[in-house]
Amino acid sequence: MSKRGAFIAIEGLDRSGKSTQASALIKRLEAANVPCKHIKFPDRTTPIGKMIDSYLQSKTELDDHVIHLLFSANRWELASSIVKALEEGTTVVCDRYAFSGIAFSAAKVLPRETTSKDGDSTIPIPTHVLSYEWCRAPEISLPAPDLTFLLEVSPEKAESRGGYGEERYENKEVQEHVRQVFDRIGEEIESSGVGKWVVLDADLDKDEVEQSVWDEVKPFIEHMGVSGPVRKLW
Numbered sequence: 001m002s003k004r005g006a007f008i009a010i011e012g013l014d015r016s017g018k019s020t021q022a023s024a025l026i027k028r029l030e031a032a033n034v035p036c037k038h039i040k041f042p043d044r045t046t047p048i049g050k051m052i053d054s055y056l057q058s059k060t061e062l063d064d065h066v067i068h069l070l071f072s073a074n075r076w077e078l079a080s081s082i083v084k085a086l087e088e089g090t091t092v093v094c095d096r097y098a099f100s101g102i103a104f105s106a107a108k109v110l111p112r113e114t115t116s117k118d119g120d121s122t123i124p125i126p127t128h129v130l131s132y133e134w135c136r137a138p139e140i141s142l143p144a145p146d147l148t149f150l151l152e153v154s155p156e157k158a159e160s161r162g163g164y165g166e167e168r169y170e171n172k173e174v175q176e177h178v179r180q181v182f183d184r185i186g187e188e189i190e191s192s193g194v195g196k197w198v199v200l201d202a203d204l205d206k207d208e209v210e211q212s213v214w215d216e217v218k219p220f221i222e223h224m225g226v227s228g229p230v231r232k233l234w
């Protein structure tokens with residue numbers, strides 16, 4: 001089997017610079033004559049993607065389970081084309097993937113927080129809508145990235161980059177919950193051995209982050225174990 005392409009995912013909170021870094025990586029790969037393809041999830045162009053887009057813009061309301069499954073289905077509808085590209089030797093750079101899917105859904109808490117009595121005071125207990133395990137289930141068996149970058153941005157830095165936008169999930173509280181789930185996913189991916197998980201400080205200047213991404217990708221593309229079959233998510 002000739003060398004296949006590498007599957008590289010870029011993950012992180014809003015305003016962490018994912019799209020900028022994905023584009024920069026594509027440019028570097030092109031300059032190094034590596035056949036490559038840039039994809040993004042959600043892919044808002046498909047019929048399922050249009051439903052997701054409408055939900056994110058709060059034009060429609062959907063049950064939390066339903067939107068989770070639509071995000072996952074949006075990946076499944078492109079899964080075979082990703083595998084095909086990799087097998088043909090094309091490196092695929094993906095802006096958000098299944099890890100965003102799990103993190104954003106598992107981070108959802110009920111708007112009305114339950115309280116428990118502790119003497120005179122009440123302690124807010126966030127009640128999760130969807131369990132981590134439930135959120136992970138539909139992602140099982142999707143093509144697994146060989147390398148995933150988690151771009152970590154502080155709330156202060158995100159704010160200084162123009163703050164969050166108008167879409168659903170774009171607020172500090174949600175982002176903080178999502179951050180915690182990403183950490184759990186990273187630990188699991190590392191221990192499962194299904195792919196490499198690299199955390200980068202995305203508060204740094206974009207050129208520095210770009211260089212760190214390239215320092216990881218370059219040796220990976222040159223020698224790495226992309227000669228084996230595309231692996232599947234854990």
Ligand code: 2DT
Pocket residue numbers: 041042056071072096097098100101102104105169
């Ligand atoms: P963008 O701003 O990157 O277009 O993302 N999301 C994304 C989920 O809730 N589940 C998913 O599976 C994916 C891929 C993250 C739009 C928002 O959609 C969230 C932010």
Ligand code: MG
Pocket residue numbers: 014165167
């Ligand atoms: Mg966004």
